[in-house]
Amino acid sequence: MQPLVVVAAVVRDGDRVLSCRRAPGRDAAGRWEFPGGKVETGESPEAALAREIAEELGVRIHVGALLDRTVTERNGGRAIDLACYDCRLDGDAPVESTDHDELLWMPVRRLHELDWAEADLAAVAALTREDT
Numbered sequence: 001m002q003p004l005v006v007v008a009a010v011v012r013d014g015d016r017v018l019s020c021r022r023a024p025g026r027d028a029a030g031r032w033e034f035p036g037g038k039v040e041t042g043e044s045p046e047a048a049l050a051r052e053i054a055e056e057l058g059v060r061i062h063v064g065a066l067l068d069r070t071v072t073e074r075n076g077g078r079a080i081d082l083a084c085y086d087c088r089l090d091g092d093a094p095v096e097s098t099d100h101d102e103l104l105w106m107p108v109r110r111l112h113e114l115d116w117a118e119a120d121l122a123a124v125a126a127l128t129r130e131d132t
């Protein structure tokens, strides 16, 4: 089976990165992730990401360069092909999410304190390397 193609936004504000906790009842509830979602057929990754962020967080973003793309196998589930893009807000910061129960602006050097979804660990490591 082909991996699930997912895009996520590493939204930065200076040294801080928007980190989101998946709400109860969802896949991987309680784990932290970068907001985003599945790419639909015929959609570019950048367009999918802007759409997901508008739907989920109600804000607009500029989508920049690809930061990390990693395929993670999952026991008993479809592998996840997660592409994380460097992003900036285009206007207001989000205050709530349809998919998350907590939004945190975390300094890069403290990202390791959160319990990240497994698929996000490579992107977190890339950010942390950049910071050292």
Ligand SMILES: Nc1nc2c([nH]c(=O)n2[C@H]2C[C@H](O)[C@@H](COP(=O)(O)OP(=O)(O)OP(=O)(O)O)O2)c(=O)[nH]1
Binding pocket: 006, 007, 008, 027, 028, 032, 033, 034, 035, 036, 037, 038, 039, 052, 080, 082, 117, 118, 119, 120
């Ligand atoms: N959005 C997002 N999903 C991630 C990340 N890491 C990770 O393993 N996932 C997984 C969780 C889900 O199984 C899948 C994406 O699902 P989703 O629920 O966010 O996507 P969606 O909004 O398009 O889905 P839906 O609720 O509309 O069905 O990828 C991440 O950093 N961001």
